[in-house]
Amino acid sequence: MSRARRSARSLAQSARALLPSIQDYRLLPRTWRGDLVAGVTVGIVALPLALGFGVSSGLSAEAGLVTAIVAGILAAVFGGSNVQVSGPTGAMVVVLVPIVATHGAGAVVAVTAIAGVIVVAAGALRLGRAVSFIPWPVIEGFTLGIAVIIFLQQVPLLTSPHTVHAGDHSSNAIIAAVQSVAEADWSYVPWSLGAAAIVSLVMLIAPRIHRALPGSLIGITVVTALALIIATPLATIGALPSSLPSPSFPSLDPSVIGQLLLPALTVAALAAIESLLSARVAASLADTGPYDPDRELVGQGIASLGSALFGGMPATGAIARTAVNVRSGGRTRVAAITHALVLLLVVLVISRPVGAIPLAALAGVLMMTAVRMVHASTVRAIITSTRADAIAFVITALVTVSFDLIVAVIIGVLFAGVIAVRSLSRQTGVRREAISGEAVDGDERIAIIAIDGPLFFASADRVFEQVASLTDVSVVVLRMSQLELVDATGARMLADIIQSLERRGITVLIKGVQPLHDGLFRRVGVLDSLRHHNHLFTDLPAAITHARSHIARELAA
Structure with a gap:
């Protein structure tokens, strides 16, 4: 066989490895019941998160739902993990808020499409293993910073019944929270805090009664019911469409692409990092088969492209929803597909009741989600490990909250790398x-x-x-x-x-x-x-x- 033919054959095999295969579903005859149960469970858990992240990003609850449905299906089919659940995430919301503030909500669709192309290219170039170069303290510092930002981003929803638009406040979460408190409608705050407190309390109690109880959905249902029975000033999600929007290609003005390229690179980097970390964590939770990091990137890129076609936002692998999937019995891609179909059913059947959900209830869900992202035992372990790791953890968290997520990861990795090189040099x-x-x-x-x-x-x-x-x-x-x-x-x-x-x-x-x-x-x-x-x-x-x-x-x- 000639060298050219061997190269062509190798290239073809490499390309096929990045595409869906019937082997992805080889376990389905044995696992389909568990996959369906897990899919429904994750769909219930994902509903309030998709709505909340859509609102917090500066877009709409509809954008969050569309992303969870479209990207959820595409990432499940084309991705490299058998159990990864994808959709809108808190980390992506943190990146989108300043983009919306600077370029407007309409730019998010274009950024999503450009980022999707970049992530697909990264997978095709076999860059999936790059996440292994991010040290654990940097990942945890990054997570802590994101949790703080997500928590602070809910403050505007609790201080005023009026929707906060991008540009009304600073793009920095700390400053925006302070501005919201300074401008708070104190006649509204007791109602919103009460709604958020009820949701948080239910989310704390429900798992203690039974592990499978969806505390966030129960809490939101309770608050929504109370808001319908009692006359309250609580702002609600508002009308939602009863079907998915028609797909359309985002308009990409060449003069604007240059301005959106840097934000798109940031979104792409975050999508890649978070998705690969989530897939790696999922592979360690149970025997769900190996994951292909390069194919995962291709799948996540295609998911973002699909989301952009329907007016959605960038998608990433969601660690919390993926963990729920695995622990609920999900073992094949059918579970993640089912989760997206459950959300589609919500849009088609009960979009009107969903529109009555108070925004303060969603804020309560996201605040509790942020709190649960941080584990005291993990923070304690890093802080007491080595001085260098503790410093890398703190620096990454501070830079994440104060400046930019990707900059935080880069600084954290560089700091950890310098310390590692210094330590290695001392062994000479x-x-x-x-x-x-x-x-x-x-x-x-x-x-x-x-x-x-x-x-x-x-x-x-x-x-x-x-x-x-x-x-x-x-x-x-x-x-x-x-x-x-x-x-x-x-x-x-x-x-x-x-x-x-x-x-x-x-x-x-x-x-x-x-x-x-x-x-x-x-x-x-x-x-x-x-x-x-x-x-x-x-x-x-x-x-x-x-x-x-x-x-x-x-x-x-």
Whole structure:
């Protein structure tokens, strides 16, 4: 078979791996009952969240529902996880609020479409494993920051019956919350706080009565019923459509695309990170089969594109809903598809009653969701682990709340990377060893230098300073049998050491070059820096004998 044909065949196989397959449903004959039950359960849990996230984003409850339905189905079919449940999430809402404030609600559809294309491209380029480079403290700091923002974003819903539009307040959640309190309608606040408190209380009590009780939906139902019975000033969701909107391509004005590209990149990065983290968590909850991170990206990108066609918002994998799916018995994609169909049924059958839900009740659901995102035991474990991890956690959380989610992740990863490199560099050992056995005249002129551990760019200068500063010696034996990681900078530094010592008239011998380092040493010039090819040894006694012969000639002269 020719190389071109093999390449084409490999490319075709790689492309097929990113597409749906009948094998995705091989367990369905055994799991379909559990999948249907799990799908209905997740649909009930997802309803108030989809409505709430749609409202909190600055769009509408309809946008949240449309996203949960359309993206939920597409991500389930095309994604790389058997149990991932996708839709609108709190993290995405945090990103969308400033986009709506800056560019208007109409720009979200275009941003969603552009982000979808970017995420599909990332999957096609096999970038799915990149999430493994994000350290755990950074992920948890990111989660804490998102939880704080989601909680604060509900404050405007509790302080005024009037819908807060993008641009009315700052895009920063802390400042917006303060502004809302300063402008609060204090005759309205007791009603809204009461509604939110009832929902929160039900969400706390329901799981204690029975684990399967949907506390958020029960709480919302109770508050809605009370609001219909008692005359209250509580603002409601309002009229919802009784069907999905007709699909249409978002208008992408070339002059506007440039302005939306950076927001779209932010949305795409967040969608990728959150979806891959959720899929990874789901794979650890139960034996649901492996997940394909590259296919997951393709699926999430297609889901966002589909959501944009129906006027929705960007979609991501939802960790909480995915966990409910797995714990409720979901094992195949049918569970996530069922969840989306349950939400579609809500739109087709009971959209009118849903429109009567008070916004304060949704705020209560999202506030409790935010609180449950943060686990005290996890925070305690990170804070008490190492100082570097604790600092990475705190910095990521603070930057998330104060500035930007993606910037927070980048800063957190960079900080953790710097600390990891610093820690790794400290493992590089440079020490002078004594010559074993009976001493010979002139042994004090021989320096055996053992270099062990990783030798790379972060430790190269320190090693150079320690070795090149040797004095009162005539021969230096570099022991390298314990070297681990060596990069080009470390290898080049060894060549510089040899050249520096040789210029001073000090003979350099090398002992114990490992086979995995031999090629790099030859390419970078380490071995060529030796005065003679006989100055390379495989065992220490032979190197010492050769060094003593140099000293003997020096003493004889």
